[in-house]
Amino acid sequence: MTESPDQSPTPGASALSAQPARRLSLSALLRRAVLGAHGQQLGRPDDVIVRLRGQDYPLVTGLVADIGGRRVFLPAESIVDWHTGTIRLSTAKVDLRTFERRPGEVLLSADILGHRLIDIPQARLVRAYDLCLTETPAGWVLTDVDTRPTTWWHRAWQRLTGTAPGAASAVRDWKAFEALIGHEPSALLRSxxxxxxxxxxxxxxxxxxxxxxxxxxxxxxxxxxxxxxxxxxxxxxxxxxxxxxxxxxxxxxxxxxxxxxxxxxxxxxxxxxxxxxxxxxxxxxxxxxxxxxxxxxxYQHNTAGGLMSLDYLALPAGTPAAEALARVRHAHGLQSEALTTVYAVDDHGRLRGAAGLVALVQADPATALAEVCEHDPVRVNPPADLLTVALLMSDYNLLALPVVDDGDRILGVVTVDDALEATVPDNWRHREPEPHPEPSD
Missing domain, CATH: 1.25.60.10 (MgtE N-terminal domain-like)
Known part of the structure; x- marks a missing residue:
């Protein structure tokens, strides 16, 4: 990515202004000389400092520059020219105290350029190969990220011709990413x-x-x-x-x-x-x-007892369907996967039936739970092995399998998500997912 003063803004920058805005490539900016008010060369930029601003684009607050072997801070308001091939200051005087980063400050080169970011729409890690700054009435802001490496000849051609990255470059709005900032005081000040x-x-x-x-x-x-x-x-x-x-x-x-x-x-x-x-x-x-x-x-690990969840809903067999649904509706503390089935029990707590959520919704509200239930539902004891659990859930199309003791009282349920997690081989879980399409604006 190189600077493109006359090019229309990228999608990130276009949100800032309807008029074409001046833009700078970070990699190009870092190659420039820092000049004083009278044109004398003072040094070279070492990094660009931005301040995080929640949902707004990060604002450039200044530069870290190498002046006489010292890393010093140059405030943004002291820079009168960013974009004509050099960085010109409004003064010849520079505070030579060593730069010290403050909480909330991000160094674009040290923290982001060449580092990995979270691509939020794609839910994956990508690398930032270049960054784009855009001029706004409030100052320069970070608006775009280039996540695709370019070949040396492509970069050389851009420098030679002064052209900006073409359509082949993966230049995207900064707001699509979350930076992994190693500087803990700044990282903790995120919105x-x-x-x-x-x-x-x-x-x-x-x-x-x-x-x-x-x-x-x-x-x-x-x-x-x-x-x-x-x-x-x-x-x-x-x-x-x-x-x-x-x-x-x-x-x-x-x-x-x-x-x-x-x-x-x-x-x-x-x-x-x-x-x-x-x-x-x-x-x-x-x-x-x-x-x-x-x-x-x-319980043993790979048994029904070891797999089961203690979250389940068991009600007296005479409970009306409407009340059973109300209990499901208000069971916020229970695992949602376990609420796909409501169990009917007798006065001694023994399992007498299982009603799926769809059957309850479709039933007359006054109908007793026992009449909606499938009687004598499939169940297992805690020692049942993983293969038995998986086969029963597959054969009977179960979303939840009750685990009972010797007295047929419910101890817990094995949910289909836990059964799948236990049976799917580890190497299958790390296959590369299909890319998600970008949402259209």
Whole structure:
């Protein structure tokens, strides 16, 4: 990417003004000389500083320049010429104190150029090969990112002819990306509406598994600001990366995440902790969650008992269909996958039937649950192995399979998502997904 003073703005810049705006390539800008007010050469730019502004484009606040071997700060308001081949200052005097970054400041070259960003629409990591700055009435702002490397001859041709990147370049609006900023004080000052939160927990988990250790640190700092999102992300991580990331946290921090996870996922996470830490983490869980997790830990891992969730809805057989639906509607604390089926039980809590959600919706509101149910539903005992669970759910087209004790009382349910996760080979989960089409404006 090179500067293109006369070219119309890219989609990012066009949102700023209906008139053509002057634009600069960061890579071209960093090759220029810094001149004083009288044209004397003072040094060269080392980096461009922007300040994060929530949903607005980041505003350029100045340069870091190499002046006489010192890295010094040049405020944006002292620069009178950015775009004619040099960077000209309004004064010959420069504050020679060594530059020190402040919270909220991002260095475009050090933090973004050549680093990976999160492509939010595509939910993948991409590399920033160049950045575009656009002039606005408020000052220069970061508007676009080029995510496609160009060959040396293409870059040379651009410099020789002064042309901007052609249609083949992947130049896209900055707002489509989330930067992974290694500078923690700046990363923590992101807007609470950070673009990362547009992604599903499964997508963020996939990004974490692909990210480097430094990138993981920034991703985790972002999701940590939303405890429910953080718990959802940890639920979706594969066992090995989940265990590795949890081991790096204190017992209190681990318990904080596990307290918000579904009990079956939390139990799996506890088992992946070093043995000497398990009891300490369990002791820090809220009482209700601790009882659930401890109960699940008493079952073998790849059995119905080990796979089941303790979230289910069982009602007396005489409950009207309308009331059963109301109970589903208000069961916000239960795992949604387990609410696809409502179970009918007798006065002793024994399983007597299973009613799918569609059957309940279609039934007369006054009809008793027992009349809507499928009688003598398929069920298993806790020792049933994974193959038995998977075959039964497949043969009977079940979204949830009840797990009962010897007295036919429900202990929990195995949901189809957990059965699939346990049966799908690990290497199948990491196949390259089909690219998502860009949404049209």
């Amino acid at each position: 609470p509406t950070a673009r990362l939160r547009r992604l599903k927990p499964q997508q963020i988990a996939d990004l974490l598994e692909e990210a480097s250790r430094e990138e993981q640190g920034d991703l985790l700092r972002q999701v940590h600001t939303d405890p429910e999102l953080e718990a959802g992300v940890f639920e979706e991580l594969d066992d090995d990366p989940q265990a590795r990331l949890l081991r790096n946290r204190s017992d209190e921090e681990v318990a904080g995440v596990l307290a918000r996870m579904h009990a079956d996922d939390a139990a799996d996470a506890v088992m992946d902790l070093p043995q000497e830490r398990r009891q300490a983490v369990l002791n820090l869980l809220p009482a209700g969650q601790r009882v659930k997790v401890t109960t699940l830990l008493s």
